[in-house]
Amino acid sequence: MKMSFRYVTSVFALLIILGWSVFTPVHAQELPDTVANIPGIEIQTSVDKAEVYIGDLVNYTITVTYDSTIELLPPPLGANLGAFDVKDYQTDISSKLPDGRIKSESRFVLSTFTTGDYVVPPVPMAFELPDGSRKIVLSETVPIKVQSLLLNTDDSVDIRPLKAQFEFQRDWTKYYIWGSIFFIILAALGYFIWQKMRRQKVLGHIDLRPAWEIAFEKLAKLEQKGLVGKRLFKEYYIELTEILRNYLGRMFAANIPDMTTDEFFSNFEIIGIPDDIKENMKKFFNHADLVKFAKFIPEAERCKSDFVYVHDIVERVRKDFQAKAEMEARIAPPSSRMGTPTIIKGAKV
Numbered sequence: 001m002k003m004s005f006r007y008v009t010s011v012f013a014l015l016i017i018l019g020w021s022v023f024t025p026v027h028a029q030e031l032p033d034t035v036a037n038i039p040g041i042e043i044q045t046s047v048d049k050a051e052v053y054i055g056d057l058v059n060y061t062i063t064v065t066y067d068s069t070i071e072l073l074p075p076p077l078g079a080n081l082g083a084f085d086v087k088d089y090q091t092d093i094s095s096k097l098p099d100g101r102i103k104s105e106s107r108f109v110l111s112t113f114t115t116g117d118y119v120v121p122p123v124p125m126a127f128e129l130p131d132g133s134r135k136i137v138l139s140e141t142v143p144i145k146v147q148s149l150l151l152n153t154d155d156s157v158d159i160r161p162l163k164a165q166f167e168f169q170r171d172w173t174k175y176y177i178w179g180s181i182f183f184i185i186l187a188a189l190g191y192f193i194w195q196k197m198r199r200q201k202v203l204g205h206i207d208l209r210p211a212w213e214i215a216f217e218k219l220a221k222l223e224q225k226g227l228v229g230k231r232l233f234k235e236y237y238i239e240l241t242e243i244l245r246n247y248l249g250r251m252f253a254a255n256i257p258d259m260t261t262d263e264f265f266s267n268f269e270i271i272g273i274p275d276d277i278k279e280n281m282k283k284f285f286n287h288a289d290l291v292k293f294a295k296f297i298p299e300a301e302r303c304k305s306d307f308v309y310v311h312d313i314v315e316r317v318r319k320d321f322q323a324k325a326e327m328e329a330r331i332a333p334p335s336s337r338m339g340t341p342t343i344i345k346g347a348k349v
Contacts, residue, residue, distance in 0.1 A: 038127065038129075038135055038137060040066055040067035040069075040070055040101075041064070041065070041066045041067075041070065041127060041137060042063075042064070042065040042066070043062070043063070043064050043065075043125060043137060043139045043140070044062075044063040044065075044140075045060070045061070045062050045063075045120070045123075045139045045140050045141075045142050046060075046061050046063070046142070047059065047060050047061075047120070047142050047144060049144075050143065050144060050145065051144075051145045051147065052144065052145075052146055052147070053146070053147050053148070053149055054112070054113050054114070054115060054146060054147075054148060054149060055111060055113060056111065057087060057109050057110070057111050058084070058109070058110045058111065058144060059107065059108075059109060059110075060081075060084075060107070060108045060109075060110050060120055060142065061105060061106070061107050061108075062105070062106045062107075062123060062125075062139055063103065063104075063105050064103070064104045064105075064125060065097070065101055065102070065103050065104075066101060066102055066104075066127065067100075067101055067102075068096075068100055068101065068102055069130045070127050070128065070129060070130065071127065071128040072102075072104055072125070072126075072127060073125075073126035073127065073128060073134070081108065081110060081120060081121065081294070082118060082119060082120055082121045083112050083114060083118050084110035084111065084112050084118070084120065085110065085111050085112065085295045086108055086109070086110060086290065086294045086295060086296045087109040087110065087111050087296075087297070088108070088109040088296075089106070089107065089108045089109070089290065089296065090105075090106070090107045091106040091107075091286075092104060092106065093105040093106070093107070112146055114146065115146050115147060115148045116145075116146060117143065117144075117145050117146075118143070118144050118145075118146060119141045119142060119143050119144070120141060120142040120144065121141060122138040122139050122140065122141050123138070123139045124136050124137070124138055124139075125137050125138075125139060210318075211247055211250040211251050212247070212251075212314055212315070212317075212318040214246075214247070214250075215243055215244075215246075215247040215314045216311075216314065218239075218243045219243060219307070219310065219311055219314070222236070222239050222240060222243065222307075223307065227239075228300055228303045228304070233291050233297060233298055233303065234291055234292055236303060237288040237291045237292050237303075237306075238292055240288070240306065240307065240310055241285065241288050241292075242257065243310065244310050244313060244314075245257045245259075245264075247314055247317070248271075248273065248317070251317055251321060252271045252272050252273060254267075254271045256271070261285045261286070261289055264285070265278070265282055265285075273317075274316075274317075274320065277313065277316070280309070281313070284306060284309060284310075287302070287306070288306070
């Protein structure tokens with residue numbers, strides 16, 4: 001039984017709202033509004049082709065026009081775009097209109113290899129109003145029809161009739177049910193044992209080396225795996241971002257590995273990371289989220305440059321830490337320097 005277009009759209013909208021609530025801080029979670037409820041904001045979505053064939057590229061554009069008194073908080077780049085894969089993207093292309101309003105465009109190149117009637121689901125856009133409140137607005141859904149290449153040929157396809165259904169004489173339902181229950185219990189028991197052994201291993205083998213030595217060693221091992229050459233980009237960026245998150249978490253005594261990307265940058269200044277590296281680090285994590293969550297395939301050169309970037313960040317933070325340690329050692333009273341190690345607040349080594 002076919003589901004109506006309105007029903008499919010409602011389901012996608014609900015999924016987007018639930019996904020947004022996970023990646024948005026608690027104080028910023030609000031029910032989405034329509035554009036008509038928020039004066040000064042216009043959101044337009046468009047595609048260059050409404051009907052395509054399997055494998056065709058579709059240019060999908062989100063255009064946001066808003067007053068200069070309103071601040072646009074870009075959506076997570078790993079947002080679900082339905083059945084479509086992201087082949088390329090350009091985000092936050094901003095320009096100022098003659099009337100003083102700001103125009104921001106995000107462009108995505110999409111593709112899919114299944115046929116049917118699809119919609120690009122609504123994307124949540126967050127705005128901070130002049131009074132300090134935040135509102136979430138959903139973009140319009142965009143329908144796209146994906147046709148088979150067989151519809152564009154004059155050759156007839158000989159389709160054989162269906163064979164008669166085979167009827168099983170024995171009902172295996174109860175065996176499946178009991179087998180599934182046994183498998184779930186066995187998997188849960190194995191997971192419990194594995195977690196217990198893992199905790200004991202971690203507690204029994206605490207690495208007391210400086211955080212930068214651990215990070216440099218992990219980077220060297222990652223490079224030796226050759227994941228980029230094997231085109232395992234998702235695994236590569238998962239491990240690369242974990243190395244950087246764990247390193248910063250130890251150096252600044254913060255639970256960065258368990259933070260989302262938005263939570264990390266919301267607390268950037270509080271954590272104490274140098275502010276001048278914030279923009280480049282945000283670009284790095286946004287690009288990594290696209291590869292990990294939106295099936296984006298990066299260029300090999302970009303992977304190598306991101307590796308060098310993480311290596312440089314580890315070295316930059318290490319030098320800052322050691323410079324602060326030397327400065328505190330020089331200004332400390334002579335009596336306190338004798339036999340007392342220097343400790344810099346906010347760093348774990």
